[in-house]
Amino acid sequence: MFSHSALRTARSFSVSAAVSNRCIFYTQNGDPTKVLRSMTFPKLNPPSPNTLNLKFLLASINPADLNTIEGVYPAKPGPTSNLASNGLGSCEEPVFVGGNEGLAQVTQVGKGVEGIKEGDWVVMDNSQLGTWSTSRNVSFNDVIKLPASGLTEVHGATMTVNPTTAYNMLHDFVDLKEGDWMIQNGANSAVGQLVIQLARERGINNINFVRSRDDMAPLVEHLESLGATKILTYDDLNDKSLRGKVKEWTGGKDIRLALNCVGGEPTTSMTKLLGQDAHLVSYGAMSKKPLSLPTSLHIFKNLTSHGFWQTNWTKSHSRGEKENLISKLAEMMKEGKASIKAPEHTIVTIGATESDQEATEKIRGVFADISLGKFGKKVLLKLEETSL
Structure with missing residues (x-):
């Protein structure tokens, strides 16, 4: 459970450090309407060798995400400990950043990375990387580059789960x-x-x-x-x-x-x-x-x-096979061809001026509505860099 002191620490840290990033996280499994929270964290450091800094443009909220948060889904996220130097999101108090599917843009490239450059769009090639965030640092092996043009953000953010299945x-x-x-x-x-x-x-x-x-x-x-x-x-x-x-x-x-x-x-x-x-x-x-x-x-x-x-398919197939699959799907999704239509969707935006408390209340409300079937369509999450 969160202690009041830990929450105050995270809040005071976010204000004093002139932070710009935000993520939706949890520290223990449970009801998403109770355990999910928003936190702000500093700008990312320059990427270390063989890693990338990403800015997430749009992320999916899938049924499996609810089960993951509840702790009943076979795929388990790893703890994140590089969001802060102390308090929540640090090595002392790691957190689980939500989200398995999303579209990101490369903002910085570390040494040793080949075939990916700043500005490229990428999707996740590994599960449970934490896509409900404005920015993340990941290994370049954890992403697959998308074609340079022709795709919408919605297509990109919904490509790696349902279409591949x-x-x-x-x-x-x-x-x-x-x-x-x-x-x-x-x-x-x-x-x-x-x-x-x-x-x-x-x-x-x-x-x-x-x-x-x-x-x-x-x-x-x-x-x-x-x-x-x-x-x-x-x-x-x-x-x-x-x-x-x-x-x-x-x-x-x-x-x-x-x-x-x-x-x-x-x-x-x-x-x-x-x-x-x-x-x-x-x-x-x-x-x-x-x-x-x-x-x-x-x-x-x-x-x-x-x-x-x-x-399991992702785990048992080579990177080349996965890149080939994404390439085929992207070609069918391109504007002008659109053999695969973008899903009917609702975009939930957590704005730059919303406090962590407001963002927490909003995301919990979204999950409450999802559990009641109020959306009836794909729910996508857009997190703006906070100006707080």
Whole structure:
């Protein structure tokens, strides 16, 4: 827990040191609406060899960030101890800076760094680096450079989690060709919408399941604009005639890839639509119910079930492979082409004149609203350098 004396120390330090940076941090796991805080800290020192100083332009707030703060997510951030010479953020009192995904601009380059220069845009090539900050010093191996032009800040800030997940699941398990079919649930999720766009780019037909709602028309129109071939609800899975309809749509061609982020009975029913030698890839469990698969699908149809976590993919692939993936995605996001649209989003700005107390109240309020589902779209965080 924070002591009042520690907070006073951090506050007095920030005022007396004519600081310019700010970050959102926590010192222990717990409810984000209670443990998150804002702190200001001095300008960064010149970068040491093989490191970069970054200025974050925009950062994502993802569902996994909430779980990380709560302490229930497998990926754990390391403590940060180079923000201050004493007090919070120092070696004596390290903190955890929030944020896993974001877009940054290189402001200074240390000796030994090659291929990256001041002004370049970069994204993170390592997890839990603490992107909810105005500035950070990182190893040059922890970032990947983006193309020189053609990307928006929103595209850059949302590139390394959902788009990479969608791309890899669509490419790594089944060698789908133009005209083939795939199926997914959670189709209106961030990853689901990206899968639709990437499938359209490759000419892959897609059947998409979403939760039923009173007015389906706006959602159907939106998903069709992204490239959805068919859009159904989980209730449709109970229709005994569905299998015949699917066979008619596909011309009898086997569906060999299913993507699952829901679990429970809807996923069980969805897998029954798969053909021979199909692969089920699970990357979430929104229903919080276990995955139950008929044994007959494994015996008679040779179904293979996989789990997918992008963090593991990042750890197990070379830097060159990761740079190649980011390059491909960036090309599809470039203005003028926009094969991948920027997600619908809200930008929360913590302004330069807001005190740490005001910033703390704002960020806790944001997480309270997120927990209540008030945003309904991607939340992005913009931290301005403080003028306090």
